[in-house]
Amino acid sequence: MEHMMMESNVPMVFGMMFEVFLMMAAGVFYILCAAYVWKPMRQEKNELIGALFVFLIYQAISMFFMGLEMHTMNMVYSNIAGLAVFVGSAYMLKFPLSSLSERTRKTVFRVVLMMVVALFIWFIKTKEREIQLMHFTLWYDLVVNGLIVGGFIIFKAIGIANRWQKIKALGGGSGVVTCCVIANGAMITGAMITSSIFGFLAPVIIISTLMYARKKQREAPSATI
Secondary structure, three states, X not given: OHHHOOOOOOOEEOOEEHHHHHHHHHHHHHHHHHHHHHHHHHHHOOHHHHHHHHHHHHHHHHHHHHHHHHHHOOHHHHHHXXXXXXXXXXXXXXOOOOOOOHHHHHHXXXXXXXXXXXXXXXXXXXXXXXXXXXXXXXXXXXXXXXXXXXXXXXXXXXXXXXXXXXXXXHHXXXXXXXXXXXXXXXXXXXXXXXXXXXXXXXXXXXXXXXXXXXXXXXXXXXXXX
């Protein structure tokens, strides 16, 4: 993880480097945002809300344990972070397949899940590959969850007729792209503070658009979800 610590001349917070503290704090923040999304997810039973809930959960785990690894230099924590991203991606990829039958989606999900778990096991089999796991995970998250899933959410939002559902999709997709593409890209280049800023910004975009759209929907009872 040394290549990610370029911005090291920063204050200490609670005995941790500032960027490490921000990453762990972001993990807690994502959990709080996921708790907010939990209720509407159960009420609406909406594919988009479900995907965003999974996104917030796996990012919370990944960020917290990635920060913990950077603080303790214990690779077990970065392995947990990587596994969270891999498993989260299997769930996230169900959203682009929402037009398929439930049986087909479940089959694809199981296949993808087995593949990413096998990939994770392959990485941790040797110390040399294990060292590369977190760097690979950042690129994997950027491409699969950011460009593919996040991009698909935004693309699908363009064709949604319902105004408030469109706002939810645009906000959700933008939040996913902000975290997975911009924040991860910044982290890959060693810009940890920049990465943390965009990491915090992502759930703010998601939650604010969900709150706004839900508020407007309540004010217009005839609107469909």
